[in-house]
Amino acid sequence: MTATALLVHGGLWEAMDAARFWGTTGIHQGLTSYGVEVVAPDRPQYPSGWDVEVEALGEQLAKHAGPVTIVGASNGCTVAVLLASRFPELVDRLLLAWPATGDDEVANERARAGLVSRGCPPEAAESLLAGGILRGVTDLELASLARIRVAVLPSVPENPSHQRKTVDALLRSIRGSRELAGCPEPPTPAFRNSPQYLDQLVRTIVEFVN
Numbered sequence: 001m002t003a004t005a006l007l008v009h010g011g012l013w014e015a016m017d018a019a020r021f022w023g024t025t026g027i028h029q030g031l032t033s034y035g036v037e038v039v040a041p042d043r044p045q046y047p048s049g050w051d052v053e054v055e056a057l058g059e060q061l062a063k064h065a066g067p068v069t070i071v072g073a074s075n076g077c078t079v080a081v082l083l084a085s086r087f088p089e090l091v092d093r094l095l096l097a098w099p100a101t102g103d104d105e106v107a108n109e110r111a112r113a114g115l116v117s118r119g120c121p122p123e124a125a126e127s128l129l130a131g132g133i134l135r136g137v138t139d140l141e142l143a144s145l146a147r148i149r150v151a152v153l154p155s156v157p158e159n160p161s162h163q164r165k166t167v168d169a170l171l172r173s174i175r176g177s178r179e180l181a182g183c184p185e186p187p188t189p190a191f192r193n194s195p196q197y198l199d200q201l202v203r204t205i206v207e208f209v210n
Contacts, residue, residue, distance in 0.1 A: 003209045007040040010074030013120045017042045025186040030202035050136040067092035075100045078136045097153040098185035101163040102135040133169045146175040156182035
């Protein structure tokens with residue numbers, strides 16, 4: 001049976017979409033070259049809350065009989081976790097790649113200023129940034145993931161928005177989860193300018209999906 005990967009791109013209230021995150025970086029094509037069926041929808045660009053995103057991407061997930069592997073990226077990790085916890089019958093693996101740090105006051109203040117400067121209403125910004133280890137995700141929702149295979153892929157090197165402590169906290173909170181080889185997050189120049197990272201990432205995802 002062909003493995004299916006639902007790719008949930010990063011970004012939050014900015015001009016980011018699946019084509020820019022997964023397509024132009026070569027990740028989408030790399031996965032399909034290994035026979036993985038890729039579903040890479042666009043997240044709503046200007047959501048008032050995480051439920052808006054879960055509803056939109058849940059429609060994409062429901063089109064597949066399963067099992068599906070969800071790959072969340074950066075702030076897309078929040079959507080990925082919520083999808084996995086709310087559609088347990090459709091998801092059997094979850095990869096949290098470059099998880100955006102949600103439990104850091106400085107990181108959240110910087111993110112809040114960025115959201116508001118891009119037109120996000122302050123009350124929506126507060127709602128989107130609320131949470132713990134991951135924005136918009138409770139400890140119980142993280143604990144519920146123990147029923148599926150979960151892996152965490154860190155940003156290497158770490159940066160203020162994707163901190164190592166977030167990876168460690170996720171590994172502690174999700175029983176049975178494991179760490180995969182990290183790399184810079186796409187579509188940053190550090191990733192795009194180093195072809196070895198693309199090959200490493202694609203192979204890592206393929207091995208996890210299969």
